[in-house]
Amino acid sequence: MSEKMRTLTEPFKIKMVEPLKVTTEEYRKEALKKAGYNPFLLKSSDVFIDFLTDSGTGAMSDKQWAGIMMGDESYAGARSWEHLEKVVKDLTGMPYILPTHQGRAAERILYGILGGKGKVFISNTHFDTTRANIEFTGATAIDIVYEEAEDPEADLPFKGNIHLEKLRELIKKHGKENIAAVIITVTNNSSGGQPVSMANVQALRKICDEYGLLLVIDGCRIAENAYFIKHREEGFSNKSCEEIAKQMLRLGDAFVMSAKKDAIVNIGGLLTVRNEELAVKCKNLLIISEGFTTYGGLAGRDMEALAIGLTEVFDEDYLHYRIRSTAYLGERLKSKGVPVVWPIGGHAVYVDAKKLYNQIPVEQFPGQALVCDLYIKGGIRAVEIGSLMFGKNDVNGKMIPAINELVRLAIPRRVYTQSHIDYVLDIFDDILELRNQKTGYKITYEPPFLRHFSALLEKNLK
Numbered sequence: 001m002s003e004k005m006r007t008l009t010e011p012f013k014i015k016m017v018e019p020l021k022v023t024t025e026e027y028r029k030e031a032l033k034k035a036g037y038n039p040f041l042l043k044s045s046d047v048f049i050d051f052l053t054d055s056g057t058g059a060m061s062d063k064q065w066a067g068i069m070m071g072d073e074s075y076a077g078a079r080s081w082e083h084l085e086k087v088v089k090d091l092t093g094m095p096y097i098l099p100t101h102q103g104r105a106a107e108r109i110l111y112g113i114l115g116g117k118g119k120v121f122i123s124n125t126h127f128d129t130t131r132a133n134i135e136f137t138g139a140t141a142i143d144i145v146y147e148e149a150e151d152p153e154a155d156l157p158f159k160g161n162i163h164l165e166k167l168r169e170l171i172k173k174h175g176k177e178n179i180a181a182v183i184i185t186v187t188n189n190s191s192g193g194q195p196v197s198m199a200n201v202q203a204l205r206k207i208c209d210e211y212g213l214l215l216v217i218d219g220c221r222i223a224e225n226a227y228f229i230k231h232r233e234e235g236f237s238n239k240s241c242e243e244i245a246k247q248m249l250r251l252g253d254a255f256v257m258s259a260k261k262d263a264i265v266n267i268g269g270l271l272t273v274r275n276e277e278l279a280v281k282c283k284n285l286l287i288i289s290e291g292f293t294t295y296g297g298l299a300g301r302d303m304e305a306l307a308i309g310l311t312e313v314f315d316e317d318y319l320h321y322r323i324r325s326t327a328y329l330g331e332r333l334k335s336k337g338v339p340v341v342w343p344i345g346g347h348a349v350y351v352d353a354k355k356l357y358n359q360i361p362v363e364q365f366p367g368q369a370l371v372c373d374l375y376i377k378g379g380i381r382a383v384e385i386g387s388l389m390f391g392k393n394d395v396n397g398k399m400i401p402a403i404n405e406l407v408r409l410a411i412p413r414r415v416y417t418q419s420h421i422d423y424v425l426d427i428f429d430d431i432l433e434l435r436n437q438k439t440g441y442k443i444t445y446e447p448p449f450l451r452h453f454s455a456l457l458e459k460n461l462k
């Protein structure tokens with residue numbers, strides 16, 4: 001208990017700094033107006049706290065930077081490749097290791113081989129690049145989480161779990177020969193970074209064995225997920241997070257990873273498989289599209305930093321700090337009266353903007369209004385995950401809103417200190433004061449696909 005009461009301190013000290021520009025509210029109003037009220041179009045130098053994503057935005061350690069200098073840039077069989085291969089084999093227990101330039105390249109290769117018209121992929125939730133790579137092959141992607149997981153307030157330990165009963169129904173419906181793979185995403189990024197239990201993956205393995213299905217683990221945040229298992233699932237409190245991750249990965253037939261997440265590097269990805277025949281197919285595609293099998297689109301120095309990051313991420317003090325510091329932001333927001341998705345996930349805090357700005361109709365994007373206010377008030381950049389991102393128009397041009405209007409505050413790894421987070425909490429005090437006098441937004445330009453990246457908006461002042 002006494003430990004819980006202490007200030008949460010970063011288990012590192014700072015050796016190199018990147019200055020942040022301090023701007024005024026007037027300056028930010030102008031900058032945001034120029035960016036069409038879309039923070040994706042802001043210059044990062046105009047952003048004070050950048051919570052846009054946790055992908056590729058982490059801070060590397062002194063050891064990783066030293067590794068950058070030690071990288072072996074030989075075309076084939078580089079020392080840095082040997083190092084990476086050894087670390088990943090040890091972690092996954094899989095014999096075939098393929099490096100890629102980032103996660104979606106691993107997905108394109110694997111799902112390009114497994115997919116095709118008439119094939120079905122089933123997952124707890126397909127991440128957007130996962131779904132896009134599957135659908136690009138003509139295959140179908142189906143998400144199955146438990147109903148409770150879609151309720152932002154349901155206080156459950158493993159809201160990322162895949163719905164096992166629905167999986168059986170889908171196998172019967174589509175026929176096991178048409179199921180290309182089952183993909184378990186840990187933690188479940190698209191549903192709030194919620195963890196998946198070991199029991200869920202064990203049960204999933206049994207079902208896959210029963211029907212002869214391939215089980216893929218999308219383990220971008222395998223270390224963060226392991227921390228949740230250690231602290232929430234019975235029987236794991238005495239195991240290290242690394243042991244837990246190894247145990248989970250041994251249940252899979254293949255593993256894909258964006259190293260920009262839990263390997264704490266700025267670029268990189270991994271694909272590993274257990275089956276030789278599948279490995280050969282993947283390697284052939286890798287050579288055509290990414291690079292030779294011992295570098296796959298990465299420089300030797302990138303592989304060196306990746307190998308070191310994938311080891312460092314399992315440091316228990318780091319993981320404790322990582323998960324607890326994300327929870328710190330979420331818990332404090334909740335106690336101020338800011339509605340947040342509960343419980344707090346691993347890499348981000350999600351604010352329920354529909355509840356916070358309940359006077360703004362969903363057609364006027366309450367999530368985007370909050371995103372704009374966070375930038376104007378505090379120079380904080382966040383992303384709307386609501387109707388601007390997922391909304392569609394019906395035949396009469398009327399908007400079909402998303403299920404939820406959320407704003408994601410994604411926390412880069414080892415980048416911000418507690419005082420930065422306390423600053424963000426202060427800005428939310430201003431937001432709470434202003435919550436009743438907010439205007440919504442309307443779209444003035446939208447591209448045909450993925451409109452949230454480049455849409456232009458203006459204030460809806462009527």
Ligand SMILES: *Cc1c(COP(=O)(O)O)cnc(C)c1O
Pocket residue numbers: 055102103104105127129130185189218220257258259260261268269
């Ligand atoms: C980020 C991410 C990916 C894609 O990885 P990139 O490195 O961005 O290409 C795939 N799956 C999940 C769960 C992710 O979070």
